[in-house]
Structures are given as structure tokens and as C-alpha cells.
Amino acid sequence: MSTYIKNFLKFQPLLSELVARDVKIKYRRSVLGVLWTLLNPLCMMVILSVVFSNIFKFDIENFPLYVLSGQVVFNFFNDATTSSMTSIINNAALLKKVYVPKYLFVLARVFSSFINLMASYTALLLVMVAVRTELYWTVFLSFIPLLLVVVFSLGIGMLLAAMTVRFRDIMHLYSVFTTGLMYLTPVIYPMSMLPGKIRMVVLLNPLTNYLEMFRDLIFNNTLPSAGALALGVGEGLAALALGLYVFYKNQDEFILNI
Amino acid sequence: MENDAIVAVDHVSMRFNLSSEKFDSFKEYVIKSIKRQVSYDEFWALQDVSFHVEKGQSLGLVGLNGSGKSTMLKIIAGVLKPTRGRVTVRGNMAPLIELGAGFDMDLTARENVFLNGALLGYNRAEMEAQYEDIVKFSELGEFMNVPVKNFSSGMVSRLAFAIATIGVPDILICDEVLSVGDFRFQEKCEERIGNMQKKGTTILFVSHSLAQVEKICDKIVWLEKGHLKMFGDAGDICRIYAES
Numbered sequence: 001m002s003t004y005i006k007n008f009l010k011f012q013p014l015l016s017e018l019v020a021r022d023v024k025i026k027y028r029r030s031v032l033g034v035l036w037t038l039l040n041p042l043c044m045m046v047i048l049s050v051v052f053s054n055i056f057k058f059d060i061e062n063f064p065l066y067v068l069s070g071q072v073v074f075n076f077f078n079d080a081t082t083s084s085m086t087s088i089i090n091n092a093a094l095l096k097k098v099y100v101p102k103y104l105f106v107l108a109r110v111f112s113s114f115i116n117l118m119a120s121y122t123a124l125l126l127v128m129v130a131v132r133t134e135l136y137w138t139v140f141l142s143f144i145p146l147l148l149v150v151v152f153s154l155g156i157g158m159l160l161a162a163m164t165v166r167f168r169d170i171m172h173l174y175s176v177f178t179t180g181l182m183y184l185t186p187v188i189y190p191m192s193m194l195p196g197k198i199r200m201v202v203l204l205n206p207l208t209n210y211l212e213m214f215r216d217l218i219f220n221n222t223l224p225s226a227g228a229l230a231l232g233v234g235e236g237l238a239a240l241a242l243g244l245y246v247f248y249k250n251q252d253e254f255i256l257n258i
Numbered sequence: 259m260e261n262d263a264i265v266a267v268d269h270v271s272m273r274f275n276l277s278s279e280k281f282d283s284f285k286e287y288v289i290k291s292i293k294r295q296v297s298y299d300e301f302w303a304l305q306d307v308s309f310h311v312e313k314g315q316s317l318g319l320v321g322l323n324g325s326g327k328s329t330m331l332k333i334i335a336g337v338l339k340p341t342r343g344r345v346t347v348r349g350n351m352a353p354l355i356e357l358g359a360g361f362d363m364d365l366t367a368r369e370n371v372f373l374n375g376a377l378l379g380y381n382r383a384e385m386e387a388q389y390e391d392i393v394k395f396s397e398l399g400e401f402m403n404v405p406v407k408n409f410s411s412g413m414v415s416r417l418a419f420a421i422a423t424i425g426v427p428d429i430l431i432c433d434e435v436l437s438v439g440d441f442r443f444q445e446k447c448e449e450r451i452g453n454m455q456k457k458g459t460t461i462l463f464v465s466h467s468l469a470q471v472e473k474i475c476d477k478i479v480w481l482e483k484g485h486l487k488m489f490g491d492a493g494d495i496c497r498i499y500a501e502s
Contacts, residue, residue, distance in 0.1 A: 011376075012381075013375075013376040013379075017376040018373075018376075021365060021373060024365065025364050057411065097353065097359040098337065098377055099336035154456055167283055169285060206351065255337060256274065256275070
């Protein structure tokens with residue numbers, strides 16, 4: 001175990017350089033630069049408010065905020081897992097030449113998505129202040145479900161990264177899968193409008209639980225029940241354990257397939 | 259004697275599976291598995307190779323193309339895991355395998371210095387201290403804020419060499435790298451490698467230029483089709499190798 005930690009500390013500067021690279025390249029040659037991480041969700045918000053306050057109407061107060069909060073969580077999951085998936089094959093040139101702990105590439109992608117999450121989370125809070133919704137003290141706890149989503153996404157990301165090295169068509173399948181998953185997560189619709197059977201399916205989706213906890217804390221001044229929290233922690237750790245297991249089982253083979 | 263070895267290669271064999279029909283999609287894999295068409299041809303790139311290098315010594319690997327030299331270096335560097343046998347390395351390693359592999363073409367030269375330094379295990383502060391030296395050695399002073407994609411291949415090699423040879427690593431791995439750059443820069447590189455040797459760095463060196471190998475190395479490993487043909491002092495082996 002201590003050799004693992006030592007190895008991680010030796011390569012910790014690499015992790016920060018990789019994250020910095022991801023962020024830099026994303027906003028290279030744009031005048032506003034990193035400000036886009038904040039502006040993007042804000043612009044999104046404007047569109048959503050126009051669409052949802054005129055066309056679709058559910059009886060939820062501040063429906064645009066409801067959708068935006070769903071997007072913050074879901075987009076993070078989508079972004080983190082999709083970019084993790086290709087992290088190993090995109091760095092093939094490097095992995096073939098130099099010894100680097102391979103999980104660092106997955107970790108770096110999840111971290112850079114996490115930076116984006118922080119920006120869109122800030123944007124969400126700004127919008128809440130701007131539209132003068134009531135802010136409760138539970139808002140301060142809303143980072144807990146977000147951290148759980150990060151752990152969950154890291155696990156799924158490692159699993160996908162390891163599998164994609166072997167089977168490239170997962171890349172194409174996964175984008176279809178996430179589109180489906182978005183509709184199985186209450187991002188743009190309220191849970192209350194679902195008929196019984198579909199409701200069950202949506203509840204089976206781990207993201208639903210994280211998102212509901214997040215919304216309860218940020219909008220409804222409600223603490224998550226112990227059961228929901230335990231389920232969230234359990235699902236996050238299970239995903240992480242599965243991801244790590246598959247990744248470590250296969251990582252020595254990566255080099256032969258990239 | 260084995261205990262003083264900085265690199266000990268112990269009965270190493272490396273097998274590659276060459277799939278007779280390459281498939282990399284899940285669909286194909288399932289279909290082929292069902293039809294039982296998944297077959298592999300085995301290929302042994304290295305078979306039962308053992309040698310060791312003591313601290314301060316330098317080792318050259320010679321052999322024809324496909325004899326397993328690069329595979330050997332990759333195993334020592336930890337990139338590949340040997341199918342059988344064991345490699346023990348004591349001390350830190352600076353790999354200089356194919357210059358510029360660690361560069362991100364979209365980043366500027368300056369940013370790449372820090373990225374590449376991190377790949378070698380140096381943190382930002384250590385790299386700041388070395389930065390001036392790298393710029394000076396690579397002679398790229400006015401190009402440091404230009405993205406590397408706009409560099410010529412000679413410029414890339416110069417920068418990569420300058421980064422890889424900062425500090426005094428215990429082991430430096432060079433795979434065919436001295437054949438880059440112009441005559442003057444090659445001399446500069448050889449000089450720098452010579453200086454590192456004086457400070458006690460062990461060099462693992464692969465080259466097709468026998469003259470270079472003889473100049474730099476004390477010991478030579480001669481590989482032929484994955485087998486160890488000879489291991490011994492540089493002078494003797496170079497003579498035999500040149501005659502064969």
C-alpha cells in the first residue's frame with residue numbers, strides 16, 4: 001500500500017499538469033478563456049427559461065432552475081465518463097514510451113470535468129440569487145451529493161476506459177446509452193408526472209437518487225433521508241470498486257492493444 | 259555481485275499474441291467467439307534473457323532489427339511487463355525513448371517543458387529551476403511561446419533531449435536518439451551524456467552505430483532473434499559483431 005502512495009506522490013505533479021493541459025486546451029484561442037466555464041451554463045439558462053416558461057409547462061415553481069440543476073449533475077456525469085473513456089487510447093503514444101501509472105489519465109479527466117462542475121455549480125447559485133429564490137442553509141450541504149457523483153463517475157470512467165481499450169465500438173455505443181440515460185434521469189421532467197412502472201425504472205438509476213438529494217438540499221430545505229444517503233454512498237463505492245477491479249485486472253494488457 | 263546491480267534482468271521472456279485476424283470491436287469479438295475463430299499466433303520477442311548492469315557502468319544493446327532490443331528497453335523502463343522472469347531496477351530512471359513522445363502538440367514549448375518534466379517525476383518548482391538551462395541547451399530561446407506543432411522535427415528533438423537530460427538520474431535510457439539533429443547538436447548530446455556518466459549515471463543505450471556504442475558503453479548485450487547471443491565487455495563484442 002505504501003508503495004502505491006509513494007508512487008502517487010511522485011506523479012502528483014503530473015496529475016496537476018494533465019488537468020491544467022485539459023483546461024488550457026479547451027479554452028485556447030477563445031477571447032474570454034476560462035470564463036466560458038461560467039458563461040456557458042448561464043447562456044444555457046437563458047435558453048432554458050425561454051423554452052420552458054413558454055412551451056413546456058409543469059407545475060413546478062422555477063422550472064428553469066429545476067432543469068438547470070438537473071443539467072449540472074447530469075452533464076458532469078456525461079462529461080466525466082465520456083472523456084475518461086478515451087483517456088487511455090488518446091494517450092497511447094505516451095503509454096507506449098514511458099512508465100506512468102495509467103489510472104492518472106482517468107483521474108485527470110475526471111478532475112478537469114470536476115472543475116467544470118464547480119463552474120456550472122457557481123453559475124447555478126448565481127442564477128438562484130438573480131431570480132431571488134429563497135436560499136436555505138442546506139445549500140451548503142449540497143456539495144455532498146456532488147462529491148458522491150464524482151466518486152460514482154470515477155468508477156464508471158475507469159470501467160469504460162479499460163473496456164474501450166479492448167473494444168473500440170463502446171465509444172459509439174456509449175453516446176447512445178447516455179442519451180437514453182438522460183431521459184431515465186429526472187433532468188427535464190418532475191418525478192411526479194411519471195406513471196408507476198416507468199417510475200420504478202427511473203428510480204433504479206443511481207443518478208436519480210443523487211440528483212434528488214441535490215435538489216432537496218439546494219431548493220427544498222430538506223435533508224436527504226439516511227436511507228437515500230446510504231444508498232448513494234453504497235452505489236458510489238460499488239462503482240469505484242468495480243472500476244478499479246476491472247482496470248487493474250486489465251491494465252498490463254493495455255499496451256498490447258493501444 | 260548481483261546485489262550491486264542497478265539493473266538486473268533475470269531470465270526474462272516476452273510473448274506477444276499476434277491475433278491472426280485483428281479485431282477491435284466488441285461485435286466482431288462476439289461473432290468470432292461464437293464461431294470459434296479467435297486464434298492467436300504466439301510470438302516470442304525475448305526468450306530467457308539474463309544480464310545485469312552495475313552502478314556507473316553503461317550498457318549497449320546491439321542486434322539487427324527485430325532482435326528485441328526495444329522490447330528489452332521497454333521492459334526495463336516498466337512500460338511492458340515480461341511474460342516470464344523478473345527485472346529489478348534500483349534508482350530513478352529517465353527514459354529518452356523516441357524523443358518528443360510526451361509532447362502535446364497544441365501546447366507551447368514552455369508549457370510542454372513542465373508537462374514533460376512532470377512525466378519524469380519533477381514538480382513545478384524543480385522545473386522552474388532547470389528552465390533556463392533547458393532553453394539554453396535547446397537553443398530555442400525565442401520560440402518558447404510557440405505551440406510545438408509549429409516546430410520542425412529537429413527543434414522538437416532538441417527540446418526533448420534537453421528536458422530528458424536535466425538533473426542526474428541514476429539510469430538514462432536512450433533508444434536511437436543520437437541520430438537526430440545536426441552534426442553539431444549530436445556532439446553536444448554526446449558531451450552531455452559523457453558528463454552524466456562521469457557523475458555516475460548508468461546509460462542504457464541502443465544504436466545501430468557501432469562507433470557510438472563503443473564510445474559510450476562498457477558492456478554490451480548482443481541480442482539475436484530474442485535470444486541473448488553474447489554479453490560482455492564492449493571492445494570484444496564490438497569486434498566480433500562487426501565481423502559477423
